[in-house]
Amino acid sequence: MTEFIFPRSIPLACALALAVLVVVGLILPDWAMFLATMAFSKGMVALGVVCLMRSGLVSFGQGLYYCIGAYASGLMATWIGISDIFLMSLLGIIASGIVAVIFGPLLATYRGIFFAMLTLSLSMILYGTLSKMSVLGGTDGLNVSAPTFLGYHPEGRALGLSLYMFTCAVIVVYGGLVRTLFDSERGLISLAIRDNELRVEYLGTSVRTEIAVTYIVAAIAGGIGGVISGAAIGHVDPEYAYWTTSGEFVFVAILSGYFSIPAVFLGSVVLEIVRSFSNLYFPNTWQMSLGIFLLIVILLFPKGLGSLLSRSKKPEKKQ
Amino acid sequence: MSSENWKNTVKKTATKFAAAVAITGAIGVGAAAAQETFKVGIVTFLSGGAAESFGIPAWNGGELLINLLNQGGVLPPPYDQPGFGGMMIEAIPVDESGGATKQVQEFRNLVQRENVDAVLGYVSSGDCLAIPPVADELKAFTILYDCGTPRVFEEGSYEYVFRTAAHAAMDNISLARYMESRGIEANTIAGINQDYAWGQDSWADFVASMSVLVPDAEVETALFPKIFAGQYGTEISALIRVNADVVHSSLWGGDLQAFVLQAGPRGLFERSQVALAAGDHVMPQLGNKMPDGVIIGARGMNGLAARANASPLTNLLWEAYEEEYGVFPVQAPFRMWQGILGLKVAVETAMAANGGNKPTAEELAAAMTGQEWEAPSGLIQMVLGNGHQAIQPNAIGTTKWDDATGQMTLVDIEYYSATCVNPPAGVKAIDWIHDGFPGAVCD
Amino acid sequence: MELLAYILVDGLIYGAWLFIVSLGLTLVFGILNILNMAHGSLYAIGAYAAASAVGAYFALGGEAFPFGSYAAMVIGAIFVALILGPLLEYGLLRHFYGRDHVILVLVTYGVFLILEDAMKLIWGVTPLFVSEPYSLLGNVEFGPLYYVTYDFLVIAVAILVGLGVWFVLNRTKRGKVVLAVIHDREMSKTMGVNVDRVFLISFTLGVFLAALGGALTAPMISVSPSIGVNVIILAFAVVIIGGLGSIEGAAIGALFVGIARAASVHLLPEAELFVIYLVMAIVLVFRPEGLFQKTQARKI
Structure with a gap:
C-alpha cells in the first residue's frame, strides 16, 4: 500500500508530486495559492533544518540564510534591475552558499544547545547589522519588484500562478535531490552521527566534514526559500533573520x-x-x-x- | 369607540402611512444602498509592544466613530449621512503584529478571501513600505493611517494607496522650530532614540533641522537603545554625564514610560530640557509622573493640543471617547479618525460622481487623490506624492500638571500650519530640511 | 576617572539585574535539563503580579507604611511561583521528560505563546505602574554620580539570592540531594530520592526567581505584555556565556555583559546592539561550553 502511494523510484515520485501540485494549483483560489507559495518557500528553509536534524543538530538560526537569500535577490533587483526568478535564485544560492562555506566548518565543531545558540547568534548579528544599515533600508527593509520568468512578465493571477509553479518545481527538484542524499551513504552517515558520532569517527569518517556538507546543503535550501519568499511578498526586511522566524522553521521541522x-x-x-x-x-x-x-x-x-x-x-x- | 374617534384614528394612521411613504421615497436611493455594507479591513496592533499606546486606542477610536457614523446624524455636517453614503460600515479588525511578511499575507487574505472594499491600517513603517506594491497589484483601495516613514511616497508611487497622516519629518521640524521660536537654550544636544528606522530617522531629522534653525547647537551624544529595552539606567547615566542643554527623544509606548519613570528620580529633567517628539500618548497613563516643563509633540495637532483648539467635531468625539473608555484620546485615535473620515469623504465623493452606486477601487482612488477634509486634528490635505500623501497642521506644547483637575495639561502650545512644517509637493523631506525649508509658509 | 566610575556602577547595576533574571533559567536547566523559553513570560507575569500586589497594598491603606510595598512585591512573586510552578511542571512538562532536548524547548516555546496572550486576557493591554517603591528609598550621590537607591537594592537582592541558592545547593543536605539528582537521575531514584519532588520544587524555585526578577523591575518600568520577549534573549546569552547550569557562571556572565554594555553605551553607543553577541562569541570561541561548564565525557 505504502509502495503505491510512495513509489520507490525518486524521479517517478517527483514527477507524480509535481503533476498533483500543478493540478491543485490550477483550481486553487488566489489567496490559497499565495499561501501555498509562501508555505512551500518557508518549507524549503525548514527542509534545511530537517537535514541538520538528521545529524542531531538543531539550527535556531536558519533565518540567516532565509534572510541572505531574500536580500541577495532583493538588492540585485534594486541595484542592477535583475527580476528574473531563475537568476535571482542562482544569486540566492551563491550568496547563501558562500556564507555557509565560511561558517559551516567553524560551526561543525559544536553540538547540541551550543550549535543552536551559535546559529541563533549568527542570524541575530545579521539582523542587527541590517537594522543598522540605512543604505539597505534599515529595519524597514526594501521592496522587491515582481519577478519575471525567462522574459515572461505575467500580471495578476498569472503572476501568482507562475510563481506557484516555479516554487513547486523547485521544491520537487530539491526535495528529490535531498531524498537522494538521504538515501546515499553520506545521508546514512548523517543518521549514524545522530546516534553516536564517536563510532562514526572510529569508522574512519570525518564527522566535521559530514556536518559541514549538510550545513551547506541546508543553507542553500534556506537561500532559495528566501528568494522565493522575497519575490512573493515583494518586500524584504531584517525580520527574516530574527530568532522568532528561525523558531518557526524549527517548529515546522519538529512538526514534520x-x-x-x-x-x-x-x-x-x-x-x-x-x-x-x-x-x-x-x-x-x-x-x-x-x-x-x-x-x-x-x-x-x-x-x-x-x-x-x-x-x-x-x-x-x-x- | 365613537365615530369621531374612529375617524381620528384613521386620519392618524393615514398620515403616518403617508409620512412613511414620503420618507421611503425621499431616501429611495439611500434605502437601496442601506442594504449594502461597506467592508473595511482595519489593521492595527492588537498585541505586542505598540498595542497599548497606538493600536488599541486607535481601534477603540475607530470602533466608536464607526458606530456613530452608522447611527447617522450624530456628527456635524458634512459627516451627518449614515455610514458611508448610506452604506453601513462593517469593520474587520486584524492584528498588525508579526512583521511585514505576515502582514502582506494578511492583506491578501483581506482582499481576496474576505473581499473587503477598502483596507485602512498600518502603524509600522516596515508594513507601510511592504503593503503598497501588493495593494496596487491587487487593485485594492488602501489607506495607510498612522505610519511615519517619508519613504512610502518619496521612493515609490502607487495608484490605490493613500496616506491620510503627515509623515514623520513634520514632528522633528516642528520641535526644532519650537526650540528656536521660544528661545530655548540649545548649545548642546543629546539624543536617546530607539535603534530602528523610526528612531534613527527622527534623530536625523531633528539634528538636520536644528543645524538650520539653531546653527550653534552641537551634538554631544546619540544613544540608540534597542527597541523594547525597558532598562535605561546606563543610558540615563550617559545623558547626565554629558549634561546637554536639550535631550531629544522619539521613544514611544512602554519604552517612553520606562524612560520617564527612571530618568525622573535621577534628575535628568532638571538638568536638561527634554523634548519628546511623539510623547503625548503616555500622558494619560503617566499622570503626574510626567514632570512639568517637558516639550511634547503629538505627531499632528492631536490629543490635548486639538482639545485646546476646540472645534465642535473634536469636542464631540473627545467627549464620546472619554465617556466610553474613561481616558482622554491621544494621538492614535485622532489619526484613525482622520483616516476614517477621509475614507467617508472619498466614498461619498465617488458616489456623487457615479450616481449613488457603491464605488469601485478606481473610483475611490480618483475621489481620494488631492482630496481635503476637516478632521478633529485640523484640515487634512492630500497634496504630496501626486495627491496621495497628506499634510496636516502640527502643534508642540509644554507639560504642566494641573492639581485642581488632577490631569496633565499642555501649556505654551504653538501651532504650525501644514505648509510650515511639511515640504512642498515633489521635494524630499530631508532635502527640504537641509536646504533650509525653502517655500515654507508659516502663520 | 569619573567615566570609569560611571561604567562600573552602571555595569554593576545592570549586571545584578541580569543575574537575577538568568539565575532561574540556569537553575532549571542545571537540574531539570530544560531550556525554558517561557522564562521571559514568567518574568513578565511576576512583574504584573507585583504591580497588582503593590497597587492593592496602597489601595488598602498601605500609605501609612509604604515600605510594606516591598513585601507585597515579594508576595506577588511567591504567588506566581506557587501557582504556575506546579501547574507547568506537574501539568505539562512532566509528560515530556525523556523526549528530545529540542522538544522540551518547543514545549516551553508553546507555553511562552500561551502565556503571552493569557497575560493580555488577565491584565489587559493597558500598562500598570507602581513607581512608588522605586523612589521610596531616595537617591544616592557619590560626587558627580547620582543614582536611585533602589538600584543598589537590586544589587543587594542579587547577591543575597545568589549566595542563598549557592548555599542551599552546596552546603545543605537537601542541596546535596539535588546535586545527586543532577549527577545521575536514575541512580538517585534507586537510592530512594524522590526525584519527582526535587523536580517540582526546583522548577517552582526557577519560576519564583523569574517572577522575582520581574517583581523587582516592575517599579522601574511600565508593565506591559511585551516586556518578556527581550528578557529571554538576554538571559539566554548570560547563561550561555557562564555555562549552562552554573550559578557562578551566571554571576560572572551577567557582570561581563553588564560592564561591557555600560562601556559601550558611554564610549561607543553604536555598538550596543552587538555587545552581548560579541561577548558571547568571544567566550564560546575560547570556551565552547561556557566559562564554568565542566567538559563532559562523551559517552560511547
Missing part, C-alpha cells in the same frame, strides 16, 4: 519529523493555514491558539506528521 520530505512541506502548509485563520478570527488570542496547537502536535505526534507518511514505519535493522 525527519523521515519524510513531503511532510516538511505539508507541515509548513498546516502552520500557514492555522496562523492565517487564527489571526483573522481570534486576533486577540492567535498566539495562544498557535501555542496550544503546538503542544497538541508535540503530544499527539511524537515523531512529527512525517511519521504518518514515512515509507517504512520502523527503521530497517541492518544485519
Whole structure:
C-alpha cells in the first residue's frame, strides 16, 4: 500500500508530486495559492533544518540564510534591475552558499544547545547589522519588484500562478535531490552521527566534514526559500533573520519529523493555514491558539506528521 | 369607540402611512444602498509592544466613530449621512503584529478571501513600505493611517494607496522650530532614540533641522537603545554625564514610560530640557509622573493640543471617547479618525460622481487623490506624492500638571500650519530640511 | 576617572539585574535539563503580579507604611511561583521528560505563546505602574554620580539570592540531594530520592526567581505584555556565556555583559546592539561550553 502511494523510484515520485501540485494549483483560489507559495518557500528553509536534524543538530538560526537569500535577490533587483526568478535564485544560492562555506566548518565543531545558540547568534548579528544599515533600508527593509520568468512578465493571477509553479518545481527538484542524499551513504552517515558520532569517527569518517556538507546543503535550501519568499511578498526586511522566524522553521521541522520530505512541506502548509485563520478570527488570542496547537502536535505526534507518511514505519535493522 | 374617534384614528394612521411613504421615497436611493455594507479591513496592533499606546486606542477610536457614523446624524455636517453614503460600515479588525511578511499575507487574505472594499491600517513603517506594491497589484483601495516613514511616497508611487497622516519629518521640524521660536537654550544636544528606522530617522531629522534653525547647537551624544529595552539606567547615566542643554527623544509606548519613570528620580529633567517628539500618548497613563516643563509633540495637532483648539467635531468625539473608555484620546485615535473620515469623504465623493452606486477601487482612488477634509486634528490635505500623501497642521506644547483637575495639561502650545512644517509637493523631506525649508509658509 | 566610575556602577547595576533574571533559567536547566523559553513570560507575569500586589497594598491603606510595598512585591512573586510552578511542571512538562532536548524547548516555546496572550486576557493591554517603591528609598550621590537607591537594592537582592541558592545547593543536605539528582537521575531514584519532588520544587524555585526578577523591575518600568520577549534573549546569552547550569557562571556572565554594555553605551553607543553577541562569541570561541561548564565525557 505504502509502495503505491510512495513509489520507490525518486524521479517517478517527483514527477507524480509535481503533476498533483500543478493540478491543485490550477483550481486553487488566489489567496490559497499565495499561501501555498509562501508555505512551500518557508518549507524549503525548514527542509534545511530537517537535514541538520538528521545529524542531531538543531539550527535556531536558519533565518540567516532565509534572510541572505531574500536580500541577495532583493538588492540585485534594486541595484542592477535583475527580476528574473531563475537568476535571482542562482544569486540566492551563491550568496547563501558562500556564507555557509565560511561558517559551516567553524560551526561543525559544536553540538547540541551550543550549535543552536551559535546559529541563533549568527542570524541575530545579521539582523542587527541590517537594522543598522540605512543604505539597505534599515529595519524597514526594501521592496522587491515582481519577478519575471525567462522574459515572461505575467500580471495578476498569472503572476501568482507562475510563481506557484516555479516554487513547486523547485521544491520537487530539491526535495528529490535531498531524498537522494538521504538515501546515499553520506545521508546514512548523517543518521549514524545522530546516534553516536564517536563510532562514526572510529569508522574512519570525518564527522566535521559530514556536518559541514549538510550545513551547506541546508543553507542553500534556506537561500532559495528566501528568494522565493522575497519575490512573493515583494518586500524584504531584517525580520527574516530574527530568532522568532528561525523558531518557526524549527517548529515546522519538529512538526514534520525527519523521515519524510513531503511532510516538511505539508507541515509548513498546516502552520500557514492555522496562523492565517487564527489571526483573522481570534486576533486577540492567535498566539495562544498557535501555542496550544503546538503542544497538541508535540503530544499527539511524537515523531512529527512525517511519521504518518514515512515509507517504512520502523527503521530497517541492518544485519 | 365613537365615530369621531374612529375617524381620528384613521386620519392618524393615514398620515403616518403617508409620512412613511414620503420618507421611503425621499431616501429611495439611500434605502437601496442601506442594504449594502461597506467592508473595511482595519489593521492595527492588537498585541505586542505598540498595542497599548497606538493600536488599541486607535481601534477603540475607530470602533466608536464607526458606530456613530452608522447611527447617522450624530456628527456635524458634512459627516451627518449614515455610514458611508448610506452604506453601513462593517469593520474587520486584524492584528498588525508579526512583521511585514505576515502582514502582506494578511492583506491578501483581506482582499481576496474576505473581499473587503477598502483596507485602512498600518502603524509600522516596515508594513507601510511592504503593503503598497501588493495593494496596487491587487487593485485594492488602501489607506495607510498612522505610519511615519517619508519613504512610502518619496521612493515609490502607487495608484490605490493613500496616506491620510503627515509623515514623520513634520514632528522633528516642528520641535526644532519650537526650540528656536521660544528661545530655548540649545548649545548642546543629546539624543536617546530607539535603534530602528523610526528612531534613527527622527534623530536625523531633528539634528538636520536644528543645524538650520539653531546653527550653534552641537551634538554631544546619540544613544540608540534597542527597541523594547525597558532598562535605561546606563543610558540615563550617559545623558547626565554629558549634561546637554536639550535631550531629544522619539521613544514611544512602554519604552517612553520606562524612560520617564527612571530618568525622573535621577534628575535628568532638571538638568536638561527634554523634548519628546511623539510623547503625548503616555500622558494619560503617566499622570503626574510626567514632570512639568517637558516639550511634547503629538505627531499632528492631536490629543490635548486639538482639545485646546476646540472645534465642535473634536469636542464631540473627545467627549464620546472619554465617556466610553474613561481616558482622554491621544494621538492614535485622532489619526484613525482622520483616516476614517477621509475614507467617508472619498466614498461619498465617488458616489456623487457615479450616481449613488457603491464605488469601485478606481473610483475611490480618483475621489481620494488631492482630496481635503476637516478632521478633529485640523484640515487634512492630500497634496504630496501626486495627491496621495497628506499634510496636516502640527502643534508642540509644554507639560504642566494641573492639581485642581488632577490631569496633565499642555501649556505654551504653538501651532504650525501644514505648509510650515511639511515640504512642498515633489521635494524630499530631508532635502527640504537641509536646504533650509525653502517655500515654507508659516502663520 | 569619573567615566570609569560611571561604567562600573552602571555595569554593576545592570549586571545584578541580569543575574537575577538568568539565575532561574540556569537553575532549571542545571537540574531539570530544560531550556525554558517561557522564562521571559514568567518574568513578565511576576512583574504584573507585583504591580497588582503593590497597587492593592496602597489601595488598602498601605500609605501609612509604604515600605510594606516591598513585601507585597515579594508576595506577588511567591504567588506566581506557587501557582504556575506546579501547574507547568506537574501539568505539562512532566509528560515530556525523556523526549528530545529540542522538544522540551518547543514545549516551553508553546507555553511562552500561551502565556503571552493569557497575560493580555488577565491584565489587559493597558500598562500598570507602581513607581512608588522605586523612589521610596531616595537617591544616592557619590560626587558627580547620582543614582536611585533602589538600584543598589537590586544589587543587594542579587547577591543575597545568589549566595542563598549557592548555599542551599552546596552546603545543605537537601542541596546535596539535588546535586545527586543532577549527577545521575536514575541512580538517585534507586537510592530512594524522590526525584519527582526535587523536580517540582526546583522548577517552582526557577519560576519564583523569574517572577522575582520581574517583581523587582516592575517599579522601574511600565508593565506591559511585551516586556518578556527581550528578557529571554538576554538571559539566554548570560547563561550561555557562564555555562549552562552554573550559578557562578551566571554571576560572572551577567557582570561581563553588564560592564561591557555600560562601556559601550558611554564610549561607543553604536555598538550596543552587538555587545552581548560579541561577548558571547568571544567566550564560546575560547570556551565552547561556557566559562564554568565542566567538559563532559562523551559517552560511547
